[in-house]
Amino acid sequence: MGSTVAAALVLIAAVVAVAVVPGWIAGSAPAGIPAPSAAAASASTAPSDIHALFDDRRSGIEVHGAGTVSRILPDDTEGSRHQRFILALPDGLTILVAHNIDIAPRLNGLRVGDTVAFLGQYEWSAEGGTVHWTHHDPSGRHKAGWLEWNDRTYG
Numbered sequence: 001m002g003s004t005v006a007a008a009l010v011l012i013a014a015v016v017a018v019a020v021v022p023g024w025i026a027g028s029a030p031a032g033i034p035a036p037s038a039a040a041a042s043a044s045t046a047p048s049d050i051h052a053l054f055d056d057r058r059s060g061i062e063v064h065g066a067g068t069v070s071r072i073l074p075d076d077t078e079g080s081r082h083q084r085f086i087l088a089l090p091d092g093l094t095i096l097v098a099h100n101i102d103i104a105p106r107l108n109g110l111r112v113g114d115t116v117a118f119l120g121q122y123e124w125s126a127e128g129g130t131v132h133w134t135h136h137d138p139s140g141r142h143k144a145g146w147l148e149w150n151d152r153t154y155g
Helices: 002-020 022-028 039-043 048-056
Strands: 061-076 083-088 094-100 116-121 130-132 146-149 152-153
Touching: 048 061, 061 094, 083 116, 094 116
Parallel strands: 094 130
Antiparallel strands: 061 083, 061 116, 083 094, 116 130, 116 146, 146 152
16 A cells, blocks of 8 residues: 555656656756657646557557556567566556667666656557657657656656
8 A cells, every 4th residue: 555655656746747847857867868848748648548548549649657667577689679667557557668778778777666757659559558769769750758767867
């Protein structure tokens, strides 16, 4: 129960920081990684709507939210390398996060039970869906995403 309350408080803080105080993210982002603007954050799908995307089998939608790491998976090494882990969202849905570590830094030391906030693109799957594009686009054609963990932004 205590960890559920703590996860909910972290989720609320992450949403408020993204939607109301964009400088909070910009101040912690590594140099050269753009933080989302308040307008971009408000245009994203709200965390509670990720479950609706899953129910409607929708893909290609920008989402943001936070969850608790429930499982660490081996890196995907086919093509671009991706760090992979499962996040349990506060509503019970689980999503796969596929974070491109050829473009953005790895979350070294990530453990089950850690809280990770995210901005990325949702792709539907029967298992809950995948969030990817959690990094900047070196070619500038795709909106930058990010992961926030241990008071650091990875993107």
